[in-house]
Amino acid sequence: MDALTKELTPPQRDAVTHIDGPLLILAGPGSGKTRVVTHRVANMLGHGVSPFQIAALTFTNKAADEMRARVDKLAPGQPVWMGTFHRFCAQRLRRYASFVGLKENYSIYDSSDSKQAMKRAIAAAGISTTHCSPDQIASSISKAKNRLATPEMMEGHALSPQDAIAAKVYPVYQQQLLTANAVDFDDLLLHIARLLRENPEVRGELDSKYKYIMVDEYQDTNLAQYAIVRALSIDHPNLAVTGDPDQSIYGWRGADVNNILDFEKDYPNVKTVRLEKNYRSTPNILRAADELIRHNQKRKQKELFTDIPEGDPVVLRMYEDGYKEADGIVDDIADKIAGGQYKANDFAIFCRMNALTRSLEHAFRSRALPYQIVGGVEFYQRREIKDLLAYLHLINNPNHDVAFHRVINTPTRGIGAKTIERIRDHADHHRIPMLEAARHAQSIDGLAKRAKTMIGKFITIYDRISKRATSSLEDLIRYVVEETAYEDYVEKTATEQQDANPMANVDEFITATVEFDRQHPDDGSLDLFLEQVALVADTDKFDSETERVTLMTLHAAKGLEFPCVYIIGVEDDLIPHSRSKSTESEFEEERRLLFVGITRAMQNLQLSVCKRRAVRGDIRPVIPSPFLNELPLGEIKRIEAATSYDYFDDEFGDELNQDSYPESWDLPGENDPESGSGDDDIVLEKSVVTSFVDDVSQVAPPPPKAKPKPKPLLSGLKTGSDLLSGGVTPVTAYQEGVTVRHPDHGEGTIVNVTGRGPKRTAKVQFEDGEHSFRLAYAKLELVGKM
DNA sequence: ATGGGGCAGCTTTTT
DNA sequence: GCTGCCCCAT
DSSP states (O other), rough: OOHHTTTHHHHHHHHOOOOOEEEEEEEEESOOOOHHHHHHHHHHHHHHOOOEEEEEEEHHHHHHHHHHHHHHHHHHOOOOOEEEEHHHEEEEEHHHHGGGGGTTTTOOOOOOHHHHHHHHHHHHOOOOOSSSSSHHHHHHHHHHHHTTHHHHHHSOOOOHHHHHHHHHHHHHHHHHHHHHTTEEEHHHHHHOOOOOOOOOOOHHHHHHHHOOOESGGGGGHHHHHHHHHHHTSSSOEEEEEEEEEHHHHOGTTTTHHHHHHHHHHHHHTOOEEEEEEEESHHHHHHHHHHHHHHOOOOOOOOOEEEOOOOOOEEEEEEEEEEHHHHHHHHHHHHHHHTSSSGGGGGGGEEEESGHHHHHHHHHHHHHHHHEEEETTOOOGGGGHHHHHHHHHHHHHHHHHHHHHHHHTSSSSSSSSSHHHHHHHHHHHHHTOOOOHHTTGGGSSOOOOHHHHHHHHHHHHHHHHTTTTSOOHHHHHHHHHHEEEEEEEEHHOOOOTTOOOOOHHHHHHHHHHHHHHHHOOOTTTOOHHHHHHHTTTOOGGOSSSSSOOOEEHHHHHHOOOOOOEEEEEEBBBBBTTBBGGOOSHHHHHHHHHHHHHTTTEEEEEEEEEESSEEEETEEEOOOOOOOGGSSSSGGGGGOOOOOOOHHHHHHHHHHHHHHOOOOOOGGGGTTSSTTSSSSTTTOOOOOOOHHHHHHHHHTTTTOOOOOOOOOOHHTTTTOHHHHHSSSSOOOOGGOOEEEEEEEETTTEEEEEEOOOGGGOOOOOOOOOEEEEEETTTTTOOOEEEEH
């Protein structure tokens, strides 16, 4: 084993040679964590641990694949279990399905499936979505599941209004999943966690089957994952976890950093190893990361250091707008590649939101530079693929209601919304799957004769296809396409603009099934294929080999490294995201997110800010991220955008120049009474902003004295009241609960108000029902508050 | 019942 | 700027 450990540093060796008992590896970025983990597996195998007793759990398939590849180099062909938490649970659940009321051929609903199911459950529960969107309800339920809360548990508690509504939907949703013999992503964890808790025999069985458990990115575990790992490490507490509290970026979906912070309390006699030395980044980059992360209050102090010689300074660059930013970066990359020092796959561009990749994509295309977007529109989400997959799902699991719903009238066969609704009601009433209900179509009241015939036809087709369930996937899918005349349908209904050739997608899908058949000559069940498809994420498609530039979100970047990194949109409301800065802990998570991004860079790092950015359509001025002030600005190379009056005038016109000149270059708090309300902890300090302002003010008109109007669109807006009375009623007077009068409908109460600008719309409850009005045009007179 | 057009809402991040 | 929904005309 000397060969295995001799090239390791002392702390790395400590971790690698530790076999029995709990082990905590606190690994800073670039500290050789994967190397340690993989060597450790090899070392265990070398010391006689059976590969079947080891399970290594990750969060992404990408991480699991990487680990497998590297273990395989050290110890070829060993059947150590490596995969994601979700896959681990999915496989256990196949075996123990009956324990939680499922059958072994259960289906995994992907997020769009769950969304459909959620809507149906909301309707069935008789809940109005006026005050709470399906997405909000879904998120409440998801969080409850991550906390291992059952419907009953959720019911009894004091809850926020949103949670209270969700608590009513939760049991209905869950019942419908059970009827459909299906689970959502959260259920995979929840079912296993509960199974382990409620069934000591199963727990003991699995605990001794997997005597050695390893968890990667332990700082991202949620309560369900914690409980699972814990339950599997009671009789054999050989649990090794690795992680970095500073890289905890999944709090928003229930991850709890305390799991790693309290690990030493949870597991007595734990061996703790700290890997702090960085083998990845230049000192410049590391200092930037370090100074930034030091600003987090809730944090364990940690040193980041390296032997790597001093490199190029970190660059902080300002661009006019998102397009200039994209062009500038792509040009920069093209230059560096032309210089011969770098290849395209040495570069990565990170952003906070997927939406920001759009302008970049454009720039890459126009320059014919190869790129890949990790996590864009997913192949398996395309319509054709979802349709065919739905057939496969329904064949594999006839109870799969979401698939039934998708397939029953695809291709169109004269079964409309009303018919489907009747089938659904019948199914709900008898608590049976929809396909079964459809088989009883004859006895469903109110179904038109025609509808009954059409349903019968569908059932015939379905049964015929089903008979092929056990042939190869390729056969099956080709048979489905043929029997349903899917090609005719898809050609006929193709929307010209986006998909020129939808059948190409179908062909690609068939190719994927051929590959699956080839890889699974014996065990290639439909089940396995569908599970595989359900559990691959967009981010798994990252490919570091081919020469292209990588575009991805900061979240997706974790665990990777690139010689040259660009982080775009380091702006307020982006990092930190506008929806993640209301609490201190959200804010600190955003800081960690930027920390993760920075620490991906090996040699070159550029952060960029725009003066203005197009946010869903309209152009808005930008405030630089407060995090920029937390960087070692003295040693950072700042490049400002060159600006001219002409440019500004062209873009904004006079009104905007005076009225809403980018408030970004104002110091928040100075002449901006509303800023800081509610988030006092977030104060943008002067340094960065002033330096930018100084520069900008040489070329652009000075900032206005008055507070700029945040939404110029509203200023010229006539309200309904204006039209009637000539008085000036601000649109803001129209609020939920306000009573209004309409010439046709009489008096009514505003139920809710949505939208902005000219789209701003009020929904009003009158005696004769609900009506919606655009506030800009409606003849609504204010009567008063209720 | 179908398909198109228009409209509302929204977009953080992922298994 | 895109998607999913609703309503309308066929």
